[in-house]
Amino acid sequence: MTVAQLFDVESDQWNTQQLQQLFTAQQVNTILISALKPRRVHGKIDRLIWNGSVSGKYSVREGYNMITRDGQQSDSVQGQIWKDFLKWKNVVPKIKLFMWRLLSHALPVSQNVHRRIDRVSPRCQRCEQENEFEVHAFFYCPGSRAVWFGSNVGFRVEELPLEINEAVRHIVKNMEEDDIRCFAYTLWELWKERNEAVINKKRFHPHKVLQQVRNWLMDQNVQIVQGSQKRAPQAYQYHRHGWQILIDASWDNTKATGTANLIYKGGNMVAMQIARHDLNDPFLAETIAMQEAINHILNHMQIQPHEQVQIFSDCFNLVQAVNEEDMQFVQSWRAQLSIQSIIQQVRDMGDKITVHHIAREAIGPAHELENWARRSQQNYQGPPNLIRWPSIQQARRLHTGFFQQVEEAPP
Numbered sequence: 001m002t003v004a005q006l007f008d009v010e011s012d013q014w015n016t017q018q019l020q021q022l023f024t025a026q027q028v029n030t031i032l033i034s035a036l037k038p039r040r041v042h043g044k045i046d047r048l049i050w051n052g053s054v055s056g057k058y059s060v061r062e063g064y065n066m067i068t069r070d071g072q073q074s075d076s077v078q079g080q081i082w083k084d085f086l087k088w089k090n091v092v093p094k095i096k097l098f099m100w101r102l103l104s105h106a107l108p109v110s111q112n113v114h115r116r117i118d119r120v121s122p123r124c125q126r127c128e129q130e131n132e133f134e135v136h137a138f139f140y141c142p143g144s145r146a147v148w149f150g151s152n153v154g155f156r157v158e159e160l161p162l163e164i165n166e167a168v169r170h171i172v173k174n175m176e177e178d179d180i181r182c183f184a185y186t187l188w189e190l191w192k193e194r195n196e197a198v199i200n201k202k203r204f205h206p207h208k209v210l211q212q213v214r215n216w217l218m219d220q221n222v223q224i225v226q227g228s229q230k231r232a233p234q235a236y237q238y239h240r241h242g243w244q245i246l247i248d249a250s251w252d253n254t255k256a257t258g259t260a261n262l263i264y265k266g267g268n269m270v271a272m273q274i275a276r277h278d279l280n281d282p283f284l285a286e287t288i289a290m291q292e293a294i295n296h297i298l299n300h301m302q303i304q305p306h307e308q309v310q311i312f313s314d315c316f317n318l319v320q321a322v323n324e325e326d327m328q329f330v331q332s333w334r335a336q337l338s339i340q341s342i343i344q345q346v347r348d349m350g351d352k353i354t355v356h357h358i359a360r361e362a363i364g365p366a367h368e369l370e371n372w373a374r375r376s377q378q379n380y381q382g383p384p385n386l387i388r389w390p391s392i393q394q395a396r397r398l399h400t401g402f403f404q405q406v407e408e409a410p411p
Contacts, residue, residue, distance in 0.1 A: 006031075091181060098188050102134065103165055107191070109137045110198075125198045134164035137194060138187055146206035147190055149283040151213065152360055153183050154316035186213050206282055207250055217361050236312065236358060237406045240266045243301065243309040244398060245293045246358075248366035249285035250374055258374025259289035260366050261296060267398040267405055271300070272389075273381045274373035283330070286315040287338045289370070290322070294345050294353070296381070303352060312358040319357040322346065362402035365395035 006022075008015045019028045049056030101107050110132035114122035124132035127141050138144055139157050148157065153171070160167040172180050189212045197204040238244050244264040249257060257279040263271040273296055279285050293311055303309060313319055321327050321339050330336050346353050360367075368391050373379075380387050384396070 091184070095184055095188055098191065099184055102138075102187065103168065105134065105164070107134065107137075109134055126194065126204050133162070135160060135162055135167050138164075138190060139167065143197075143204040143206055144190060144194075146282050147186065147209045149317055150206065150210050150286065150315060151186055152314060152316060153179065153186065154320060154357075182213065182217065185216055189213055189216075210282075214360055214367070236356065236362065236402060237404050238264075238267065238310055238398070239308055240405050242266070242307050243297075243303065244403075245297075245309065245311045246363050246366040247286075247289045247293050247311060247313050248363055248370050249282070249289040250367070250370050256374050256377075257285045257288075258370035258372070259285060259292055260370035260373055261289065261293045262366050262369065262395060263296070263301075264398055267403065269384050269396045271296075271382060272369065272384050272387070274369060275379050276373055276377050281332050281335065283315070283317065284332050284335045284338070286313065286318050287335045287342075289313075290318060290355075291338045291342055294342055297349075297353065298345065300381075307352075309349075309353045311353065311355045312363060313355065314358055314360040314363045316357050319355050322355045359402070362399065364399075365391065369395070 006015050006018055007013070014032055016028070016032070019031055023031065050058040105112060110120065110124060111122040112133075113120045114131075122131040124130055124136060124141055126132075126143050129142075130136050130140065132141075139148065139160055145157055148155070155171050160170055172183060175183065186209070189209045193204060193206075193209050196202045242265075244267070246262040246264075247260065249259045257277040259275050259277065261273040262269060263273070273292060275292060277285065277288065279288070290311065290313060297303070297309055301309075317330075318339070321330060322342055325343050327336050327339055330339060346355070369389060372389060372391075378387075384392055389395075
């Protein structure tokens with residue numbers, strides 16, 4: 001029924017009898033005293049109007065003005081983040097465009113597509129657990145969580161706001177420019193891998209995202225050396241009489257996992273340990289690599305009273321969990337048990353063992369070794385000269401570009 005059918009055309013008045021059949025007495029009285037007059041719709045059909053303008057007609061200008069008025073607070077957050085991003089140097093335009101689309105809610109995540117095409121499901125096609133809004137697609141989805149667990153960017157997914165601009169601001173507020181660039185590039189690679197899974201129906205590979213980011217970081221380092229910037233990489237101090245262990249892990253879509261520990265004494269490699277496992281959790285793989293390193297220390301290394309053991313890992317969340325003894329963000333019960341064991345063993349050793357987060361590019365030899373272990377399906381523990389690892393010569397000493405020897409034990 002239309003509004004015109006509630007008028008008596010001959011008397012030019014509301015059709016009181018019909019109104020009483022459809023509405024309550026109070027509603028009828030409200031309609032009868034309405035300023036709307038029947039003559040305004042005589043001879044015309046009902047039409048949709050837009051309340052954003054006096055004429056009832058929509059225009060692009062009127063729509064823009066309404067968005068500007070209603071979204072001032074959200075735009076303020078987005079605008080400030082975007083202004084910061086525009087200051088970046090050495091950032092390719094495609095990353096800036098991608099970040100603008102993300103912060104403008106213009107990426108075709110399932111929930112955004114559903115708003116325009118009702119037949120498209122808003123559910124995440126990777127996990128089938130929640131609707132795929134921006135924060136879910138990039139952070140909450142289990143596949144995305146796996147990426148951040150293995151990345152250099154340290155934050156707790158559980159603490160992120162549900163709105164993407166607020167979430168990004170929460171993550172980058174205390175970051176240096178280089179870390180923000182790495183964060184943005186990780187988002188870009190994650191989005192490309194997500195599209196491969198959703199559009200081309202391929203399996204989502206967190207390790208592929210991490211590998212692409214690692215390659216990008218290495219390229220950035222080369223560009224910094226060759227370009228006008230002369231920024232030196234961060235140097236990690238080690239005692240010339242102490243022990244240093246580089247650990248890393250990798251996994252693929254067949255659940256094949258490689259773990260590696262490179263053991264150095266005063267910067268010279270003295271032993272290595274590699275193992276192949278079948279796991280489906282990259283964070284658990286990193287945890288097992290550290291557990292293997294701790295076990296090697298306890299079972300095979302004779303540590304003197306004046307010596308200290310430094311364990312270096314590029315998994316920020318694992319290092320944070322061990323050092324702060326906080327496992328709130330750890331989802332896997334197996335990883336929780338392993339971390340609890342590591343924490344207890346570190347306690348038992350007093351101040352002999354320290355665990356440090358290290359940049360991914362500084363741990364390159366360990367990464368190459370665990371990838372080789374995963375592909376070759378080898379398990380080995382012992383001196384480096386008894387194994388045919390192609391990169392053994394380059395890894396015999398700690399990289400002087402990332403490690404600095406000191407006489408006294410570093411704090």
